[in-house]
Amino acid sequence: MTGAGSGTAAGGGFAARYRAVVGERGRLCAGIDPHAALLEQWGLPVTVDGLREFAQACVTGLGPTAAVIKPQVAFFEVFGSAGLAVLEETIAGCREAGALVLADAKRGDIGSTMAAYTTAWLDDVSPLCSDAVTASPYLGFGALDPALAQARATDRAVFVLARTSNPDGARLQTARTDQGRSVAQSIVDAAAAANADGSATAGVVVGATREHGLDLSELSGPILSPGLGAQGATAQDLAVIFADTADLRWLLPAASRSILAAGPVPAALAAAVEATRDEIETALIGPNRS
Numbered sequence: 144m145t146g147a148g149s150g151t152a153a154g155g156g157f158a159a160r161y162r163a164v165v166g167e168r169g170r171l172c173a174g175i176d177p178h179a180a181l182l183e184q185w186g187l188p189v190t191v192d193g194l195r196e197f198a199q200a201c202v203t204g205l206g207p208t209a210a211v212i213k214p215q216v217a218f219f220e221v222f223g224s225a226g227l228a229v230l231e232e233t234i235a236g237c238r239e240a241g242a243l244v245l246a247d248a249k250r251g252d253i254g255s256t257m258a259a260y261t262t263a264w265l266d267d268v269s270p271l272c273s274d275a276v277t278a279s280p281y282l283g284f285g286a287l288d289p290a291l292a293q294a295r296a297t298d299r300a301v302f303v304l305a306r307t308s309n310p311d312g313a314r315l316q317t318a319r320t321d322q323g324r325s326v327a328q329s330i331v332d333a334a335a336a337a338n339a340d341g342s343a344t345a346g347v348v349v350g351a352t353r354e355h356g357l358d359l360s361e362l363s364g365p366i367l368s369p370g371l372g373a374q375g376a377t378a379q380d381l382a383v384i385f386a387d388t389a390d391l392r393w394l395l396p397a398a399s400r401s402i403l404a405a406g407p408v409p410a411a412l413a414a415a416v417e418a419t420r421d422e423i424e425t426a427l428i429g430p431n432r433s
């Protein structure tokens with residue numbers, strides 16, 4: 144096990160692990176979202192056996208190719224405990240193949256419960272242990288402290304929702320706080336403060352589907368940007384939305400359905416990752432400050 148995702152973290156913060164794998168594989172997070180429609184499109188039954196076959200093809204095709212892999216846990220949870228067992232195998236397989244695994248669980252709760260979520264997703268004792276997890280700050284950024292502390296101690300990361308890709312998020316996320324900043328900007332600023340030690344422990348999620356109105360320049364952590372492909376955003380949109388507002392070295396565009404549509408042959412999934420990544424790099428290379 145020598146990949147970025149393998150084994151227990153060994154110092155240098157998430158920043159070092161992230162830079163290593165993105166430097167090698169390029170800026171792309173490939174999502175594993177086994178929608179029923181995709182299982183059918185791949186000629187698989189919508190059962191846990193179908194889910195397992197789908198996930199195995201993803202591990203083989205995406206695991207050695209994508210820098211970051213983001214299994215959306217909801218699609219595994221619909222199959223109950225058998226689905227979670229497939230998720231465990233998927234996480235382990237992708238990490239063994241050298242990818243960083245970002246579990247898309249969108250957790251967030253009061254401290255004591257958050258501590259249990261933290262153990263589930265960010266602790267080696269758990270069979271679901273990943274390299275990072277998505278989190279919702281709706282109970283307050285401070286409520287995420289247990290996850291951030293564990294991530295910092297083990298060179299992992301927590302990706303906090305700031306400005307999501309769906310239209311419904313705007314009203315809440317662009318509302319002004321008592322300090323005059325938008326709610327989304329206050330999340331970004333809290334994440335930047337958590338990253339002051341250079342660890343890149345706190346990532347943020349900012350959708351690629353529209354202008355975000357954020358200043359991400361001081362974040363010093365990864366910016367997961369979902370919305371490419373199936374939700375309508377393009378690689379060119381990324382350049383427009385992020386070129387003047389973020390350090391593009393931290394930009395991590397994400398796509399699920401548009402990559403998975405290339406399956407079920409693992410080599411075709413790998414080719415879809417490479418094509419999407421090349422498109423992103425071409426679009427970002429002009430304004431890239433790296």
Ligand SMILES: O=C(O)c1cc(=O)[nH]c(=O)n1[C@@H]1O[C@H](COP(=O)(O)O)[C@@H](O)[C@H]1O
Pocket residue numbers: 174176213215247277306307308309348349350369370371372373374397398399400401
């Ligand atoms: O946290 C996320 O990953 C996320 C945040 C967001 O703002 N929008 C968003 O679409 N996502 C996730 O990103 C994935 C998008 O999938 P596609 O639309 O198929 O590329 C889904 O798993 C969503 O749950």
